[in-house]
Amino acid sequence: MNTTFVERKQITEEITADNTQLSKQTKISVKDLNLFYGDKQALYDVSINIKEKEVTALIGPSGCGKSTFLRTLNRMNDLIDSVKINGEIIIDGDDIYRSNDVIKLRTKVGMVFQKPNLFPMSIYDNVAYGPRMQGIKNKSKLNKIVEESLRGAAIWDEVKDRLKSSALGLSGGQQQRVCIARAIAMKPDIILMDEPTSALDPISTLKVEELITTMKNDYTIVIVTHNMQQAARVSDRTAFFLSGEIIEFDETSKIFSMPNDQRTEDYVTGRFG
Ligand SMILES: Nc1ncnc2c1ncn2[C@@H]1O[C@H](COP(=O)(O)OP(=O)(O)OP(=O)(O)O)[C@@H](O)[C@H]1O
Numbered sequence: 001m002n003t004t005f006v007e008r009k010q011i012t013e014e015i016t017a018d019n020t021q022l023s024k025q026t027k028i029s030v031k032d033l034n035l036f037y038g039d040k041q042a043l044y045d046v047s048i049n050i051k052e053k054e055v056t057a058l059i060g061p062s063g064c065g066k067s068t069f070l071r072t073l074n075r076m077n078d079l080i081d082s083v084k085i086n087g088e089i090i091i092d093g094d095d096i097y098r099s100n101d102v103i104k105l106r107t108k109v110g111m112v113f114q115k116p117n118l119f120p121m122s123i124y125d126n127v128a129y130g131p132r133m134q135g136i137k138n139k140s141k142l143n144k145i146v147e148e149s150l151r152g153a154a155i156w157d158e159v160k161d162r163l164k165s166s167a168l169g170l171s172g173g174q175q176q177r178v179c180i181a182r183a184i185a186m187k188p189d190i191i192l193m194d195e196p197t198s199a200l201d202p203i204s205t206l207k208v209e210e211l212i213t214t215m216k217n218d219y220t221i222v223i224v225t226h227n228m229q230q231a232a233r234v235s236d237r238t239a240f241f242l243s244g245e246i247i248e249f250d251e252t253s254k255i256f257s258m259p260n261d262q263r264t265e266d267y268v269t270g271r272f273g
Contacts, residue, residue, distance in 0.1 A: 027052035027190065027220040028073060033087035035068055035077065042068045044244045046087070050237075052189075055212060055221045057231035057252065060241030060267065066224045069241070070192050073222065074109035075102050091190070107134075110183035114195040116175035123150075123170070123178055124163040130186045145185050152218075153181035154211045173204020177211065191215070193223040197230065209234050228268055232256050240264045 028050040035043040042065050050056050058066040068077065075096060077083045089096050096105055118126050127146045136142060146163070150156040155177040159170070167178055176196060183191055193212070197205040212221060212234045225231050231238055232252060239249040240259075248255060248264045259265045266272050 025051045027091065028222075029088075029090040030072075031088040031090075033069075033072065033085070033089065035065075035072060036082075036084045037080070038082040042244050043072070046244075046246055048239055048246060048249055050220065050222060052220045053216055053218070054236040055216050055223060055234050057235035057238045058222065058224045058241060059226075059228065059231050059238055060247075061272070062226075064241040065244040066241050067194050068244075070194055070222060070224050073190070073192055074106050074111060076111065078102065107186050108188055109190045109192060110186055110188035111192045111194070112176070112179050112183055112196050115199045116172060116179050118167040118170075118175050118178055118182070120166065120168055122164045123159050123167045126167045126178060127181050127185050130182065134186075146181075149181040149185040150178070152184045152215070153177045154207065154214070155181060171204065173200045173207060176200060176204065176208055180208075180211065180215075188219065190220045190222070193221065195224050195226060198226065205230075228256075228270075240267060242267075 026049045028048075030046055030048045030050075033043055033046040034041065046069060058070060060066055071077045072085065072089060073091075073096075077085070085097060091105075091109070099105070119129065121129075124146055127149050128142045131142060131145050136145070147156065147160075150159060155174060158174060159178070167175065170178065176199075180191075180196075196212075197208050200208065209230060212223065215221060216236075223231075223235065235252045237250065238252045238255040240247045240255060240261075240263075242263055248259055248261045250259070255264060256268055259268065
């Protein structure tokens with residue numbers, strides 16, 4: 001078949017656009033990651049590609065290394081002296097353990113912890129804290145960031161009339177959403193969540209889950225959860241960890257309905273763990 005130059009150019013552009021789309025999809029690429037606490041190995045040859053603007057759930061029994069793995073993604077384990085790491089974690093083309101700019105990394109990769117950990121200051125100051133540390137002093141700029149972040153965390157309407165009140169006066173569920181707003185205020189690309197609803201009541205849990213589902217339009221989210229229903233409800237892909245290894249990583253619907261590995265099936269059906 002003879003194609004004209006214009007047709008060939010168009011086809012090439014389409015293929016390039018497709019490839020760009022494909023290469024854009026992996027946000028975090030982890031290869032052969034091993035982590036040791038002193039002599040004790042906690043992660044074994046972990047390799048995984050985490051896609052952008054998706055929710056990836058990390059599941060597995062207690063002590064299997066989910067939180068340890070999550071913390072490698074923004075180098076939180078660097079804070080522990082005995083930790084040794086080898087392998088590769090590439091985020092947006094940068095090997096994060098070869099670069100020394102940990103502050104930049106933690107700006108790009110925000111984190112929300114198990115228990116709300118707001119500072120004993122006003123709601124406004126909690127959310128404005130990070131941007132102020134980055135040197136933003138302009139009042140109207142800060143107001144805008146605080147409002148956008150609280151809106152982004154689906155808590156604006158509940159707190160807009162009490163921004164100057166102590167954040168610690170909020171309910172646990174509200175505090176956790178302000179923690180999410182505080183993470184959003186740093187304009188991250190990736191948000192890591194370590195069992196973000198385990199300290200919350202069922203209604204607050206549902207609100208945070210709804211929030212996570214809408215947030216994936218803007219952020220890549222990696223969440224550790226012990227709650228199988230939660231993983232099934234909020235995530236696109238799920239990684240099953242066991243004894244420091246990833247046993248299986250696939251679309252969440254597959255992991256929960258037709259896993260490849262018997263150990264995954266035993267875990268998701270509650271036969272162990
Ligand atoms: N700071 C530390 N020093 C030494 N060992 C640690 C440290 N943190 C975790 N470990 C060990 O590493 C292994 C993995 O722990 P990790 O907390 O990552 O597991 P997890 O899957 O997140 O568990 P859980 O679901 O109970 O939170 C465990 O054996 C744990 O005891």
